Amino acid sequence: MICYEPIGTIYSPFTTPEGMPIQPAGAKDVQGRVEVRPAYEEGLHDLEGFSHIFLVYHFHKVDGFDLTVTPFLDNKPHGLFSTRAPRRPNPVGLSVVRLLSRKENILYIEGVDVLDGTPLLDVKPYAPEFDAPGSVRTGWMEKAKRNVEEQRADNRFK
Amino acid sequence: MICYEPIGTIYSPFTTPEGMPIQPAGAKDVQGRVEVRPAYEEGLHDLEGFSHIFLVYHFHKVDGFDLTVTPFLDNKPHGLFSTRAPRRPNPVGLSVVRLLSRKENILYIEGVDVLDGTPLLDVKPYAPEFDAPGSVRTGWMEKAKRNVEEQRADNRFK
Numbered sequence: 001m002i003c004y005e006p007i008g009t010i011y012s013p014f015t016t017p018e019g020m021p022i023q024p025a026g027a028k029d030v031q032g033r034v035e036v037r038p039a040y041e042e043g044l045h046d047l048e049g050f051s052h053i054f055l056v057y058h059f060h061k062v063d064g065f066d067l068t069v070t071p072f073l074d075n076k077p078h079g080l081f082s083t084r085a086p087r088r089p090n091p092v093g094l095s096v097v098r099l100l101s102r103k104e105n106i107l108y109i110e111g112v113d114v115l116d117g118t119p120l121l122d123v124k125p126y127a128p129e130f131d132a133p134g135s136v137r138t139g140w141m142e143k144a145k146r147n148v149e150e151q152r153a154d155n156r157f158k
Numbered sequence: 159m160i161c162y163e164p165i166g167t168i169y170s171p172f173t174t175p176e177g178m179p180i181q182p183a184g185a186k187d188v189q190g191r192v193e194v195r196p197a198y199e200e201g202l203h204d205l206e207g208f209s210h211i212f213l214v215y216h217f218h219k220v221d222g223f224d225l226t227v228t229p230f231l232d233n234k235p236h237g238l239f240s241t242r243a244p245r246r247p248n249p250v251g252l253s254v255v256r257l258l259s260r261k262e263n264i265l266y267i268e269g270v271d272v273l274d275g276t277p278l279l280d281v282k283p284y285a286p287e288f289d290a291p292g293s294v295r296t297g298w299m300e301k302a303k304r305n306v307e308e309q310r311a312d313n314r315f316k
Contacts, residue, residue, distance in 0.1 A: 040225065067200040084283070126294065129296075133284070
């Protein structure tokens, strides 16, 4: 077993899973903040030079998982690991968000698609050189992707 | 405390941290494989439609952390969370790799920048709609980024 202690908490306007955007693309203008434990503030220096950051977090409101799921973006079942569904064997969440500013140990962010009170595991700078491959195929999402921004969560993963 | 059990193991040609590429950009042609636990094979269906995937893993060879580090890409110190250094409060690693093919529970991958035997926590499909923001600033990395592909790890994070 690998055990982690949250380094902070993510705050957002979303207090229940219903009606949440599915990914930051659907939450472009939604603002929130990350409160990192004050003991780690020194580690946040220079982060404000980056326009975007990865938040790695724990889906704290989910329980269990199914290996085949019908994701929000489609009406056909798919293998769980080919989706971003929160109910996973290890419910680790990953979002790229815009970093608006930093004040001491608080990060002000935009494009937040996570539930209020989500435990934060890590913050990493986003760098296209590492993180944005060139020519990309996205399988079953290809057809569905035009609808992403309009999709909202329902009870499916409660 | 949040505890996870690895869902599989990442295999690569890198058996020691020295000489490893720092990120997949420096490991473009390096091939490896991911062995997901057979019990989770069903969850991998449809993943092969995606050209790229996120691997979320545990840096199993690191110990402790410093909040200020001098990363491989620069010769100036920076806040830990503005770097991708493996020694972190929660040593969670994140890489985008190319998915070459899948055979049952085995994923054949390219662009592997992780150590052989690394415990895998999660696999997610990479989708530019979610994961590739448009206009991006990368702070201290801006100057250094031209050198990323030539950089190799040393003993700094042992």
